[in-house]
Structures are given as structure tokens and as C-alpha cells.
Amino acid sequence: xxxxxxxxxxxxxxxxxxxxxxxxxxxxxxxxxxxxxxxxxxxxxxxxxxxxxxxxxxxxxxxxxxxxxxxxxxxxxxxxxxxxxxxxxxxxxxxxxxxxxxxxxxxxxxxxxxxxxxxxxxxxxxxxxxxxxxxxxxxxxxxxxxxxxxxxxxxxxxxxxxxxxxxxxxxxxxxxxxxxxxxxxxxxxxxxxxxxxxxxxxxxxxxxxxxxxxxxxxxxxxxxxxxxxxxxxxxxxxxxxxxxxxxxxxxxxxxxxxxxxxxxxxxxxxxxxxxxxxxxxxxxxxxxxxxxxxxxxxxxxxxxxxxxxxxxxxxxxxxxxxxxxxxxxxxxxxxxxxxxxxxxxxxxxxxxxxxxxxxxxxxxxxxxxxxxxxx
Amino acid sequence: xxxxxxxxxxxxxxxxxxxxxxxxxxxxxxxxxxxxxxxxxxxxxxxxxxxxxxxxxxxxxxxxxxxxxxxxxxxxxxxxxxxxxxxxxxxxxxxxxxxxxxxxxxxxxxxxxxxxxxxxxxxxxxxxxxxxxxxxxxxxxxxxxxxxxxxxxxxxxxxxxxxxxxxxxxxxxxxxxxxxxxxxxxxxxxxxxxxxxxxxxxxxxxxxxxxxxxxxxxxxxxxxxxxxxxxxxxxxxxxxxxxxxxxxxxxxxxxxxxxxxxxxxxxxxxxxxxxxxxxxxxxxxxxxxxxxxxxxxxxxxxxxxxxxxxxxxxxxxxxxxxxxxxxxxxxxxxxxxxxxxxxxxxxxxxxxxxxxxxxxxxxxxxxxxxxxxxxxxxxxxxxxxxxxxxxxxxxxxxx
Numbered sequence: 001x002x003x004x005x006x007x008x009x010x011x012x013x014x015x016x017x018x019x020x021x022x023x024x025x026x027x028x029x030x031x032x033x034x035x036x037x038x039x040x041x042x043x044x045x046x047x048x049x050x051x052x053x054x055x056x057x058x059x060x061x062x063x064x065x066x067x068x069x070x071x072x073x074x075x076x077x078x079x080x081x082x083x084x085x086x087x088x089x090x091x092x093x094x095x096x097x098x099x100x101x102x103x104x105x106x107x108x109x110x111x112x113x114x115x116x117x118x119x120x121x122x123x124x125x126x127x128x129x130x131x132x133x134x135x136x137x138x139x140x141x142x143x144x145x146x147x148x149x150x151x152x153x154x155x156x157x158x159x160x161x162x163x164x165x166x167x168x169x170x171x172x173x174x175x176x177x178x179x180x181x182x183x184x185x186x187x188x189x190x191x192x193x194x195x196x197x198x199x200x201x202x203x204x205x206x207x208x209x210x211x212x213x214x215x216x217x218x219x220x221x222x223x224x225x226x227x228x229x230x231x232x233x234x235x236x237x238x239x240x241x242x243x244x245x246x247x248x249x250x251x252x253x254x255x256x257x258x259x260x261x262x263x264x265x266x267x268x269x270x271x272x273x274x275x276x277x278x279x280x281x282x283x284x285x286x287x288x289x290x291x292x293x294x295x296x297x298x299x300x301x302x303x304x305x306x307x308x309x310x311x312x313x314x315x316x317x318x319x320x321x322x323x324x325x326x327x328x329x330x331x332x333x334x335x336x337x338x339x340x341x342x343x344x345x346x347x348x349x350x351x352x353x354x355x356x357x358x359x360x361x362x363x364x365x366x367x368x369x370x371x372x373x374x375x
Numbered sequence: 376x377x378x379x380x381x382x383x384x385x386x387x388x389x390x391x392x393x394x395x396x397x398x399x400x401x402x403x404x405x406x407x408x409x410x411x412x413x414x415x416x417x418x419x420x421x422x423x424x425x426x427x428x429x430x431x432x433x434x435x436x437x438x439x440x441x442x443x444x445x446x447x448x449x450x451x452x453x454x455x456x457x458x459x460x461x462x463x464x465x466x467x468x469x470x471x472x473x474x475x476x477x478x479x480x481x482x483x484x485x486x487x488x489x490x491x492x493x494x495x496x497x498x499x500x501x502x503x504x505x506x507x508x509x510x511x512x513x514x515x516x517x518x519x520x521x522x523x524x525x526x527x528x529x530x531x532x533x534x535x536x537x538x539x540x541x542x543x544x545x546x547x548x549x550x551x552x553x554x555x556x557x558x559x560x561x562x563x564x565x566x567x568x569x570x571x572x573x574x575x576x577x578x579x580x581x582x583x584x585x586x587x588x589x590x591x592x593x594x595x596x597x598x599x600x601x602x603x604x605x606x607x608x609x610x611x612x613x614x615x616x617x618x619x620x621x622x623x624x625x626x627x628x629x630x631x632x633x634x635x636x637x638x639x640x641x642x643x644x645x646x647x648x649x650x651x652x653x654x655x656x657x658x659x660x661x662x663x664x665x666x667x668x669x670x671x672x673x674x675x676x677x678x679x680x681x682x683x684x685x686x687x688x689x690x691x692x693x694x695x696x697x698x699x700x701x702x703x704x705x706x707x708x709x710x711x712x713x714x715x716x717x718x719x720x721x722x723x724x725x726x727x728x729x730x731x732x733x734x735x736x737x738x739x740x741x742x743x744x745x746x747x748x749x750x751x752x753x754x755x756x757x758x759x760x761x762x763x764x765x766x767x768x769x770x771x772x773x774x
Binding site: 373 | 689690733734735736737738739741748751752755759
């Protein structure tokens with residue numbers, strides 16, 4: 001295998017697939033990026049066995065040649081190292097040359113790297129799935145779905161199914177839900193065209209990786225679903241993830257519909273206040289803040305016997321219902337406030353020891369938080 | 376003029392009081408006929424011959440009877456050995472008497488374990504010589520409570536602990552900082568407080584044979600002790616912690632229980648049953664002290680005496696037996712390598728008091744817990760109106 005390629009294109013591709021590289025793995029070959037070169041262009045593959053990313057880079061882009069092929073072939077190149085070398089490359093073109101089936105030479109300007117490679121034949125064969133009826137999304141819209149739900153994904157393995165986001169369809173609506181039992185995020189998406197029934201749970205970690213990939217690759221996103229795999233296709237990139245096995249709990253019943261108290265705040269102002277008050281929360285401990293809701297103002301406070309206390313008040317834009325006091329984890333609250341977009345937020349309470357929800361004008365997004373028991 | 380600040384700061388006088396063969400001493404109180412006999416306490420109440428030795432009297436120790444030894448082996452070494460089943464309640468009761476007695480002298484007491492305590496007697500010794508005070512405490516404990524002790528006197532806790540170990544039973548040892556070279560440094564490395572069974576052989580392999588070798592060969596010792604090195608190095612030089620913390624009183628870092636089996640465990644079913652018993656003991660102690668825990672760990676010791684542990688930290692505090700037991704079983708399933716099991720242990724840590732726990736409500740279960748919602752609402756309303764802590768629950772008041 002021998003070719004010359006525009007360095008920014010190659011580097012971007014390697015950077016994209018490197019998100020799937022394994023760091024800890026029983027299969028050392030998965031620390032490599034697989035490069036396959038044929039007449040049409042280069043295929044890059046990386047996988048950690050939960051997710052796989054594959055990217056195709058064509059020889060010609062808009063009739064302009066970007067890859068100059070001297071000899072076809074395949075190689076499994078140490079992924080991290082290749083990525084680092086390319087990041088530091090200081091030439092417009094780089095040349096890749098494989099020899100003796102176990103060394104890869106990377107040349108640019110005055111640099112000459114030789115990296116030891118594993119046998120490409122050891123690289124596992126990873127099938128990419130294709131469905132006849134993919135769901136189509138604008139990638140930016142899907143980025144939002146991830147951002148607004150992934151915060152409530154559980155990081156604890158005690159109930160593995162909760163470490164993912166549940167995506168299910170009902171008529172022409174898509175429900176995206178996550179919960180770690182202490183908070184819940186729900187985003188409903190209206191679809192223009194009806195889709196077949198789906199009900200899957202995508203690992204939260206995979207979605208975080210996908211989110212990063214979508215940040216630099218925007219456009220039309222296709223979602224292909226098979227029995228235990230989901231595949232996202234954007235441009236020439238395929239991002240495939242295993243799905244979580246099991247039944248996601250039914251949560252629709254758990255989101256309250258009637259509220260005894262509703263407060264409207266300026267979202268940024270509220271974030272600022274909570275951020276300041278949370279300064280006194282102890283690392284790793286429950287960062288419990290109290291909301292004392294009076295007629296004219298709301299007092300937000302944190303009392304940590306070992307550190308000290310802080311009190312700050314904030315005036316809601318409007319308020320309706322009976323006054324109360326409630327305590328909850330400030331991290332949950334901040335996470336929820338920060339992923340919303342609108343200027344105003346409405347906090348809707350049902351009771352001192354019952355869940356409350358955070359909403360904006362965008363009624364399709366619900367953030368729910370369970371309080372702590374305070375007296 | 377030179378202002379020597381260090382001269383002003385006077386050193387502290389710390390006692391370490393260690394009860395000699397404590398469990399045996401407790402038994403002898405009610406069974407005086409056994410005094411001066413070779414006796415041992417066995418861990419297994421049900422079958423004397425199958426348990427292991429928990430501790431042995433000095434007379435029995437002369438025959439080579441040691442803790443953790445199977446009973447049958449101990450009997451071989453010492454055929455006239457008397458075996459008494461252990462009675463933890465009695466020992467706890469005696470330990471409490473011991474603590475209460477010490478509290479008459481000073482409130483600066485740190486309870487280190489069931490049978491030892493540190494005392495800061497700096498103030499007391501303004502009126503009485505430390506040796507005289509130690510003698511008095513030792514005599515009274517022996518005469519009134521029949522509890523023999525050995526006492527170490529030094530400038531910090533580590534040295535006091537090392538000193539109390541130097542003369543047993545009924546010893547009083549003063550370890551002065553200027554005597555470290557002669558008295559402390561020649562001691563074998565495995566006698567250094569804090570150096571465990573696993574670390575000692577590694578140090579010995581690297582020619583760190585005595586406590587003094589840590590000082591003489593710091594580079595080598597550092598390699599083995601890692602980030603703990605400083606702690607041991609400073610202790611060996613006499614710069615130990617001299618703060619006696621009464622708040623450590625009775626508060627536990629961890630609560631656990633383990634059992635050694637004479638008949639090695641081969642099957643999952645038996646192991647589960649034993650783990651359940653151990654969990655029940657641990658949880659009953661948590662409930663008794665109103666403690667909640669967050670970290671659960673188990674220990675398995677195999678026939679070759681190699682010990683393995685594994686732990687799991689929940690994201691909340693609990694004392695719920697089913698949650699704890701399920702995690703114990705999960706840990707066991709992950710840890711067990713199917714070899715024969717000699718010992719099983721269940722341990723819990725990351726302890727807080729129940730009244731300090733903030734209960735995070737759970738989406739899937741909160742509806743079962745809303746029963747006293749009205750009480751909470753009422754209490755919050757009263758406190759908001761009339762000031763904090765106008766009303767609170769009875770269990771939040773300190774005894």
C-alpha cells in the first residue's frame with residue numbers, strides 16, 4: 001500500500017474514526033486504525049467493539065484529485081500515534097507507504113516516521129448494517145436530542161438499561177427518554193413522515209461520542225436500525241453502536257401533569273445564582289441546595305456544616321401557586337438548565353417530596369428532578 | 376535577639392493503653408479457676424473442634440498456640456488446652472467499662488479498637504509524673520476490673536503504640552525521642568505499626584529488615600511504600616501524629632465481619648448461605664448504631680491463605696439488608712475463582728450517621744414514601760414562619 005494524500009483531509013478522517021479507538025481492550029488490534037485503499041479511495045475503520053466508525057475518503061472530490069495512489073492494499077496502523085503524528089504534520093501533503101507488511105512509513109516535509117504495525121489480517125470483520133427504511137434527521141436537530149437527554153443517563157451499572165437513552169416511536173412522534181432514577185429527560189420529536197415502530201436503547205457513552213462527531217460533521221443524518229445495532233450515516237461516515245439489551249422502564253406515567261406551584265425565571269440569571277450557591281458544595285458529596293419560595297422572591301441557599309453557608313435571592317418573572325420549600329441536587333438542576341435554549345424557564349412543582357419539572361416554550365422538552373427529603 | 380519559636384512549643388505526653396490478651400482477661404473475670412491455665416477462645420460457637428483460635432492465654436502461647444490456628448492443631452500442640460467459645464457481648468461490655476474508667480482521668484481519649492486507647496495526659500502530668508500516673512491506671516484496671524494492661528508512654532501516638540508493645544503483659548515503657556536509635560530502630564520491620572503482612576515481606580526482600588533501615592535506606596523503602604513512605608519515614612524519625620481525637624471515639628471507619636471455615640467451602644450454595652449470615656451480622660450492627668453505608672466489600676481467602684478483596688460503591692447510603700446482600704453476592708460471583716474457600720468476609724465502609732443522611736428520592740419508588748408528606752410540609756411551614764429549628768424530629772436530637 002502506497003499513496004499520497006492532502007494532509008488536512010487525511011487528518012480529519014483519522015480524527016473522526018479515532019473516537020472509536022479502544023484504550024483498554026483484550027484485543028490489541030483494536031488499538032489500530034484500519035486503512036483500506038482501493039481505486040475509489042480510502043476506507044478508515046476504528047472500533048472498540050461497542051462502537052465502530054468507518055469513513056470513506058474518495059480519490060476525487062469535485063473532480064479534484066486528493067489521493068494519488070501508487071499501490072493498493074490494507075494496513076492496521078497504531079491509531080493514537082498516527083493521530084498525534086498527523087496533528088503535528090507541517091506539510092500540505094503526506095505520503096503513506098507500507099512495506100514488508102509490518103512497517104508503515106509516514107513522510108512529510110523533512111520528517112520520516114516508521115511505525116510498527118500489527119498484521120491487518122487480524123483485524124476483525126465488522127459488518128455495517130443497512131436498513132431499507134432509515135430515519136432521516138437534520139444532524140443539528142439530532143445533536144440537540146443528544147444534548148438534552150444524555151445528561152440524565154445513569155453512570156451506575158446497577159441497572160444497566162438506564163445507562164442509555166430510550167428512543168421509541170409512536171405514530172409520527174419520536175420519544176427520547178433517559179433517567180438515572182433521580183432525574184429524567186424527555187424530548188419528543190415530531191416526524192414529517194411516519195416511520196416503522198422502533199423501541200431501542202442506545203448507550204449514553206456512544207451518544208456522547210456521536211455528539212462530538214456531529215459537531216464537526218453536519219448535514220443530513222440517516223439512522224439505520226437492526227435488532228441489536230444502530231447505525232448513523234452522515235456524509236461518508238458511518239457511526240455504528242451496539243444497543244443495550246432489556247426493557248426500558250415505562251416513564252410516561254411518572255411525569256406529573258398537574259402542579260401546585262409554577263415559577264418563571266430568566267434562565268441565564270437562574271444559572272448564575274445556582275452556580276454561585278453551588279460553590280460551597282463539597283466535592284463528591286450531594287450538592288444539595290434549598291429553594292425557599294416566598295411571595296416576592298425565592299431564596300436559594302446551601303448549608304454545609306463543614307464548609308459554611310451561602311444565601312442568595314432571585315426574583316421570578318412570574319409566580320403562581322402555594323409557597324413551599326424544597327431541596328435538591330444542584331448539579332441535576334444546572335445540567336438541566338444548561339441544555340435548554342430559551343430565555344425563560346418555568347419550574348413546575350407538585351409537592352415537597354414529589355418530582356418537579358423544568359420546561360421552556362419548547363413544550364417538547366421536559367427535564368424532571370426528584371428532590372431530597374428536607375425538613 | 377534570637378527568637379526560637381520551637382522552644383516555646385512543648386511536646387505532648389501520649390499514653391497508649393493496650394489490654395493484654397483482652398478476650399481471655401474478660402473470661403477470667405467470671406471464671407477465676409482458669410487463671411494461669413492454658414486456655415484459648417474459639418471463634419465457632421457450635422462445634423469446638425472445628426473452629427479456629429481467636430486468641431490464647433499467655434500460658435497457651437508458650438505451647439505455640441496462636442490466633443487463626445485451627446482448634447485441632449492447637450490441641451495437638453497443647454493437649455490440655457481449654458477451649459472457650461467467644462462471647463463478643465461480654466468483651467464489648469468490658470471494653471465499655473475500660474473506656475468509662477479512663478474517662479474519669481481525661482476526656483482526651485481516642486479509642487483505637489475494642490482493647491486499646493490513646494490518652495493525651497499532657498495536662499494531667501503537670502501534677503503527677505507520667506510514670507506514676509501510668510502505674511496508677513495500670514494498678515486500678517487490674518485490681519478493680521481484673522484487666523491487665525501494658526502502657527506505652529511517648530511524645531506521639533505511633534511511638535506510644537510501639538512502646539506499649541515492648542513489654543507485655545503489665546509493662547510500662549517510656550520511649551523518648553532521643554532513644555529511638557537504640558530502642559526503636561533495631562526492631563524488625565514487621566513489628567512496625569502499620570506495616571502489614573503483605574508489605575513486610577516485600578520490604579525484607581529489599582533489605583529493609585528493621586525500622587532503622589527505612590531511615591538509613593530511604594530510596595529503597597520508597598520504592599515499596601510508594602506514597603505511604605513519608606508517613607513511615609517520619610514515624611521512624613519520631614515525627615508522628617500527636618493529636619488524640621476524642622471524636623474518633625466509637626465512630627467506625629468500617630463495619631464488617633468474617634469467618635474462617637475449618638471445612639473448606641466448595642459450593643456456591645454454601646458460600647451464599649455463609650455470606651447471608653455475615654451480612655445479617657453486619658446489618659444488625661449498622662442498625663444498632665443507626666449507620667448508613669455506601670461501600671460494600673467482600674473478602675475471600677483460599678486454601679493457600681491468599682486473600683482477595685473486591686468492593687463496590689453505591690451512589691447512595693443504605694442499611695437495607697437486601698441491597699447489601701445482593702451486592703455481596705454480585706461481588707462474590709465476580710471474585711470467586713472456584714477454588715476452595717477458607718475464609719469469607721463482608722465489610723461495609725463510607726459510613727455516615729442516619730441523621731446526617733440526605734435522602735435522595737427515587738423516581739420509581741417515591742410514591743411509596745410520600746406518606747408523611749403532610750408532616751414535612753407542616754414542619755417546613757412552621758420553620759419558615761418562626762425560624763429554623765423551631766420544630767424538628769425527635770431522632771435528630773442528640774442523646
